[in-house]
Amino acid sequence: MTDNAPELRASDADRERVVEVLRDAVAEGRLDMEEFQERLEATYKARTYGELAPITRDLPAPGGVPQAPVNLVKEPPTDGSWTGRVVGGGDSSPSWAVAIMSGFQRKGRWTVPRRLNCVAFWGGGELDLREADFSSGEVEINCVAIMGGIQITVPPGVEIASKGIGIMGGFDHRESGVPAGPGAPRVVITGFAFWGGVDIERKRTRAALKQEKLDRREERRQLKEERRGHRMLEGHHGATGDLLGESRKRREDHPRE
Known part of the structure; x- marks a missing residue:
């Protein structure tokens, strides 16, 4: 290190x-x-x-x-680009995440190994892939949740293949089948949940949300400027019309002899 x-x-x-x-x-x-x-x-x-x-x-x-x-x-790209985030090469990140009456968390900028084994027993775990790099174009996350829960958050564009099962518990399959974006990795999620749950949620990165907020603010600013310009132009046209009306009225009141 x-x-x-x-x-x-x-x-x-x-x-x-x-x-x-x-x-x-x-x-x-x-x-x-x-x-x-x-x-x-x-x-x-x-x-x-x-x-x-x-x-x-x-x-x-x-x-x-x-x-x-x-x-x-x-900072990870905010434009949805996957350039440089599928790093390839050998796995340098730990291949296990274990929570036994405790918790684990992977978030921020980290590298997802080719195979990651997660166990939550009377505990909970969080895997946030939104800012992560990937050691391969396809990675596998094996989740075992026994009287515990594992939350997996993925960014838009990532293809999810959820193959786990729930036994008196839940294993989320809602995000499966969404096609991968250009250059994005494929994440295969396997395992089982017994009296527990594995939840999969798709969210944008904080950086992307921040950029979207800034873009909306800039759009509102430009719209205000356009409206202000229209009001000024309308006022100018109104003033010009008043002057023309007054001139016409004077000519009618004092015609040339």
Whole structure:
């Protein structure tokens, strides 16, 4: 990560990646529970990459927060373009997101791996793909929600293939079948929900909504200017008509002899 940019602010997704590394380390016997709790507390208190880096520096790959790529500081396109967002190459993002009587969250600028496994057991998870990059033109998100819920938010243009099932629960299929936009990825969502739910919602990015608001404001400004110009022109025509009427009346009252 980011010895090159330790001052950059860490996101919630960055902290969750560190938490996943710590959970793996506990499962493998590299950390005991006391160390895990200490590092977990330090992770959620961390505000920058420089504070996150030491927490997993002594753990093996895929330990640590990934190097901060350039696109972390770029805003996603607001025009619906997918240029540069299907990055290809190997998967560098964690392939698991687990919430056991807790929660997980992936949002902002992050990279969706080719296959992401999500588990929510008595907990909840949120996957926001609106500003995400994609490691492949087709990615698979496998969701298992048991007495819990997983919320997936996708931007317009992404093709969704929802193939999961609900058992005494719900697995959303409403967004399936919408054709992909030019260059957009395809997201296959599989898994099952038991006494829980997997919801899929399509929303525009905050940047796109902000740009639309600015465009509407500019349209209203231009409309006001046009109306003002019409009123001024009408007033000019009215004044000209009054002058012509007065001139005609004077000629009628004082005809030339």
